[in-house]
Amino acid sequence: MACLFEGSLVFGVGILAILTYRFFIIPMPPPAEEIMKRRILLLMWWIMGRVTKLRMWLGRGHEVVLLRLEPPPKQHTGDTVITENTVLGGIPVRIFRPVGTNTSDEKLPGVIYFHGGGWCWEVWEGYDSVLRILVRLRKMVIVSVRYRLAPENPFPAAPDDCFAVTRYVLENRESLGIDQNNVTLMGDSAGGNLAMAMMTKLLSPSVVRENLPKIRNLVLIYPALQAVNFRTPSYQKYRGSNVPTILSSELMMKFYVAYALGMEIVNIDELLENSHWTKEVEEKAIWLENDNLPAQIREGANNSSKPRLENPTLAKKLNKYLLDPLFSPLLADDSVLKRFPETYILSAEMDPLRDDSFLLVNRLDRLGINVRHRHWKGMDHAFVGIPDLYSNSQKALVEIVEYLKEHS
Template sequence: CVMAIFEGCLAVMAAVTATLTYKFFAFPIPPQAEETYKRRTLLLFWWILQSWIKFKLCFVKGHEIMMARVEAPPRSYPEDTVVTEDTEMMGVPVRIFRPKEASDDKLPGVIYYHGGGWCWDLWEAYDATLRVVARLDKMVIVSVRYRLAPENPFPAGPDDCFVVTRHVLENTETLGMDPENITLMGDSAGGNLAMVMMIKLLSSSKKIDNLPNVKNLVLIYPALQAMNFKLPSYKQHRGSNIPTILSSEIMVKFYVAYALGMEFVGVEELLQNSHWSEEMEAKSTCRWIQKEADSLREATESDPKHRNSLLAKKVNKYFLDPHFSPLLADDKILKRFPNTYVLSAEMDPLRDDSFLLVKRLNELGVRVKHRHWESMDHGFIGITILYKNAQKALEEVVEYLKQQSTDDI
């Protein structure tokens, strides 16, 4: 009996090992990708997590997005040249990064909005990334821990971010920041929030309470629109057998959770653009996106095969709001944007959002720099412990900010 159990365990272990080995080498890594074995390892761990969630959902009721949350444990950096302070601004938790050596000089300021699909608390996970940025150049960074969907859907997250943004701009002297050198920065969903903050600051007909102007906007593979889910980058990253942790299906689930909270709608219908409506087609910004989508590489027909008016009514009051989909903001707002740096990754369903934004800002005369990483995937900049290119990308961002600090044009 004992031998039979032992043999059974060996058989199970052999089957699991064979499955994981097959999956490790089965991911379709494109030839331009770098650090492929590290990438395969990350994708394998992500596939295991997704498989475990699907298994749990067979027995436990719950929200898939919430089940996938994994909190990063706090880390200590006793020898670091950067010190941090956890505090609150207007009731919102923040972490402030600053040089360990005290200085009377006013330092460049950065307000950072973390990624995670508006649903995952990656605030702690970004600690290492922001320390890298703070080490590369002396600056003060404020990282915002905004409320998360689906428990706190739109506009809870942007509301938290805005009260912190405004508080920082009102208190640059207290924070030791140079009011003439403030940057808004974010990645993925945080890139969305950074751009939304810029829109909100510029939406007033006059300067809000004499706040200092934001000098730079840094958007790292941002999520910018929920209008067209049939862009080439969305089509290329559907399913589970893809070279990135972010699939098109997961991205749409994030959008739904952000908009509707705990309510579910058909992801597959949204991926087919079944939420298109006459209201959407009447908006000039939506027409521009559709026209430019046709010019993207490998572009195909975006029109939906069928339309679902009930779905459109439910989601489009959020999807068409520029504070939700900032790519839909009016020209009169976007043309007032500061120096903008856009970073995109090739293996990313959000890739084409960045290309559309860069084209639109260029047409409006905004000074924009676009850095496209052909060899990398979504989320890479937050994994400095794994990818060498994450460090390199952060160095390029900081170098850009240094150049803007000395450029009076």
């Protein structure tokens, strides 16, 4: 009995030592803010990753499915925001609006929100707190879209669902209590990708002929905008299992592959080396080259986008998806992008997606679009969505609302 106790004690001390080591070994660059909170979050994320690897080894399923986070619904008794779960355009949504508003009399600014989660995670419920904060900060109506998820429902299921809701909202603003001249598309991460894809689709010739109302603003929060050049400085910098962010470059590749191919798996290391590169990719990726980035972003990085070794099989399997402007909206034609509304782009420093925002800012600036770019040097991917952990989340949400007020 004593031996069993001693063995358990040694095991417990060993586990504690490993967790303590992991807590302090995570590198925190000089600009990092809220370091202790971030270390706790990243330690929990590391533990979850190890459990997922074990479940995969036991043959339990696809990695992005096993990593799914399904936040439980929270109680918001006495809140000044009310919600309604309903179906618009055949797609489940949750509508947020201030208490006491009368949809027949008072028309409020409207936001169509697309959640993040790599197109794969059921985190729709977890956006409740963030969207309630937005409505408390400004009286408006937010429609949060519960689109179908990959890998069970790969591309184009998500954009199809999002467009069904977008069209419905634009055609039914009156009954929803939304100001007909003040609708914003907004999304974060994968949702930022979908928000820009919706903007791109609304401006395509076939949809323009439908005479849908114009979008007032586009708000993109650390968006995933291109799945073509993975040798940008930020994708190079945030590779590996020991990076100061919950979104490593490798995890982003797994999301993109699941979004494109469903349950099929490819070599993500080859993808990160741009082994899917072809002549067609090179011709279409002119705006995605690293020399379109600011000099300070490129400093110390490999500026070449071309791979050391091309893989035609990988290219054939993936490029029909990666080169689609609804999948990689940064590949949209100039004739579409130059008609974009005023755009707010938020990026985070410690994020493999960081450079996507800088590439979009560069391109929209060249086309004469009014863009406001807010870059958070001290923060990591997904920080805006964790208001209970990061005070900077609250600050970022206030800034976004102030922008919307200015551009109403």
